Amino acid sequence: MSLHVLDPGALALVEDLGRPGWAALGVSPSGALDRAALRLGNRLLGNDEGCAGLELLLGGFAARFESEAWFALTGADGPADLDGHPVDMHRAVHAPSGAVLRIGRPAHGMRSYLTVRGGLAVPAVLGSRSRDVLSGLGPEPLRAGEDVPLGDPAGPVPPVDFVPVSAPTLGSVELRAHHGPRADWFTDAAVEAFHDTEWTVSAESNRVGVRLDPPAAGRHAAPLLERRVSAELPSEPMVAGSVQVSPDGRPTVLLADHPVTGGYPVIAVVADASLDLLAQARPGQPVTFRRA
Amino acid sequence: MSVRILPSGDHALLAELDRLDEVLALYRALDAERPAGVVDLVPAARTIGVVVDPGVLPLSVAQAWVERTRPVVATPRDEHAVEILVHYDGEDLAAVAGLLGIGVREVVDLHTSSSWRVAFGGFAPGFGYLVTDHDRLRVPRRATPRTAVPAGSVGLAGEFSGVYPRSSPGGWQLIGTTDAVLWDAAADPPALLRPGALVRFREAT
Numbered sequence: 001m002s003l004h005v006l007d008p009g010a011l012a013l014v015e016d017l018g019r020p021g022w023a024a025l026g027v028s029p030s031g032a033l034d035r036a037a038l039r040l041g042n043r044l045l046g047n048d049e050g051c052a053g054l055e056l057l058l059g060g061f062a063a064r065f066e067s068e069a070w071f072a073l074t075g076a077d078g079p080a081d082l083d084g085h086p087v088d089m090h091r092a093v094h095a096p097s098g099a100v101l102r103i104g105r106p107a108h109g110m111r112s113y114l115t116v117r118g119g120l121a122v123p124a125v126l127g128s129r130s131r132d133v134l135s136g137l138g139p140e141p142l143r144a145g146e147d148v149p150l151g152d153p154a155g156p157v158p159p160v161d162f163v164p165v166s167a168p169t170l171g172s173v174e175l176r177a178h179h180g181p182r183a184d185w186f187t188d189a190a191v192e193a194f195h196d197t198e199w200t201v202s203a204e205s206n207r208v209g210v211r212l213d214p215p216a217a218g219r220h221a222a223p224l225l226e227r228r229v230s231a232e233l234p235s236e237p238m239v240a241g242s243v244q245v246s247p248d249g250r251p252t253v254l255l256a257d258h259p260v261t262g263g264y265p266v267i268a269v270v271a272d273a274s275l276d277l278l279a280q281a282r283p284g285q286p287v288t289f290r291r292a
Numbered sequence: 293m294s295v296r297i298l299p300s301g302d303h304a305l306l307a308e309l310d311r312l313d314e315v316l317a318l319y320r321a322l323d324a325e326r327p328a329g330v331v332d333l334v335p336a337a338r339t340i341g342v343v344v345d346p347g348v349l350p351l352s353v354a355q356a357w358v359e360r361t362r363p364v365v366a367t368p369r370d371e372h373a374v375e376i377l378v379h380y381d382g383e384d385l386a387a388v389a390g391l392l393g394i395g396v397r398e399v400v401d402l403h404t405s406s407s408w409r410v411a412f413g414g415f416a417p418g419f420g421y422l423v424t425d426h427d428r429l430r431v432p433r434r435a436t437p438r439t440a441v442p443a444g445s446v447g448l449a450g451e452f453s454g455v456y457p458r459s460s461p462g463g464w465q466l467i468g469t470t471d472a473v474l475w476d477a478a479a480d481p482p483a484l485l486r487p488g489a490l491v492r493f494r495e496a497t
Contacts, residue, residue, distance in 0.1 A: 020331045020332060020343070021331060021332060022332075022417075022482075023332040023334045023341070023343065024332065024333060024334050024335065024412075024413060024486065024487050025413055025417060025418060025481075025482065025483040025486065026413040026414050026415065026416055026417045026418060026419055026483075027417045029332075125477045125478075126477055126482060135416065135417050137417065137477060178299060178301050178302060179299055180299070180300070181298035181299060181300050181306045181339075182298075234336070234337035234338045234339075235336050235337050235414060236306060236336045236337070236338065236339040236341070237304075237306060237334040237336050237339060237340070237341025237343075237414075238341075239300055239301055239303070239304045239341070239343060241301050242300070242301070259414065260334060260413070261334070261336050261412070261414035266300070269299070269300055269301030269302075269304075270301070271301070271302050272301065272302050272303055273302075292302070
């Protein structure tokens with residue numbers, strides 16, 4: 001039982017719910033960026049929520065089922081077809097042996113998730129099958145011609161007709177953010193500006209972090225996020241959601257593959273429940289922070 | 293010793309201390325009696341990250357646990373030390389001796405006779421920032437970092453010594469090399485060096 005990759009698209013990674021618990025050894029939790037989407041995809045198939053699926057960046061993916069299988073598509077919303085027949089998102093779909101699944105470029109969001117009944121049975125590293133792009137742990141990004149083994153189903157596919165899902169937005173993404181551990185290293189004006197500014201997702205973003213640009217970058221003489229304390233910060237532990245501010249005053253929101261420690265002061269920490277939304281924000285999309 | 297609690301989102305907090313040896317002592321105590329619901333306990337230079345599963349251990353309870361825990365100072369005498377065999381053939385060995393105003397032999401003797409302790413990790417899986425109880429090996433980082441430092445390189449930087457678990461860019465002063473395997477994801481435990489562990493370097497002959 002396997003999935004034969006014909007075209008991985010921009011980036012196809014195996015992800016599950018990650019490997020928390022190893023941070024003291026320098027290993028970040030990693031795992032699917034849009035955890036709700038992966039969980040939903042697994043639930044639709046009767047899988048354990050933490051089964052490994054594929055995280056597909058901006059579509060362009062094609063694969064052949066080498067045996068009959070059930071699969072589901074969740075996350076970024078876009079066109080998909082199975083042997084030319086359109087496939088609905090957010091439902092369990094049966095694929096006959098030899099059927100080819102093609103996933104187009106999503107209309108909304110960044111990352112779609114392909115889950116398969118039984119999960120992807122690639123070898124686990126430190127208890128997880130997730131690819132961590134920073135540490136290089138977990139399976140390599142998928143390549144054309146590769147066969148991805150499928151696991152044994154845990155139970156029957158549950159009878160579900162319709163699941164209400166709010167599709168990722170193309171408009172402004174509002175994230176809830178807590179006061180960060182080093183908010184007091186910034187001026188009051190900087191903390192205000194952080195919450196008042198409509199930031200833009202930079203193209204220099206990945207699974208390690210989302211870099212944010214200020215409006216009309218370059219027009220401001222002084223950085224928006226000015227520091228009160230200019231001392232060098234001894235490296236301290238980071239979490240997914242930590243908003244680090246680099247010396248040029250630009251914020252980066254760390255995501256699942258973040259370094260476990262960092263030396264830039266953290267002005268705010270995005271609420272855990274908001275991180276799935278951020279995972280779907282595209283370069284150029286506006287982002288604002290509301291006080292949690 | 294006073295510990296300050298800093299917020300770090302809805303499932304983590306930072307405990308901040310004044311000195312690295314205080315971090316080590318509190319980390320040792322916390323690690324020895326982790327309650328259920330502590331997902332990660334991450335020491336760093338002046339802080340310890342406490343990551344919880346808030347459904348099992350609310351942050352307020354975790355905070356009370358950190359505040360009431362008494363630090364435990366380690367006693368190297370009766371402790372098992374990780375031994376690392378080193379060939380002292382690093383490219384920067386002579387430069388380090390020059391910076392310290394001592395001979396190459398003395399650098400090697402100091403490095404092998406000191407008791408080192410893993411203070412924290414964080415640069416790459418399996419990397420440990422090692423500290424000792426004197427500053428006679430304190431040297432600045434290289435002015436220009438190397439684009440690739442081979443795995444097994446033993447280096448010095450500031451108050452730290454360390455071993456590169458794998459090839460990576462780096463600015464540490466390289467004094468030697470080791471064949472020891474610092475990181476093996478398939479092994480249990482995967483890292484040779486864990487925070488709190490005692491380390492002794494021995495010269496390979």
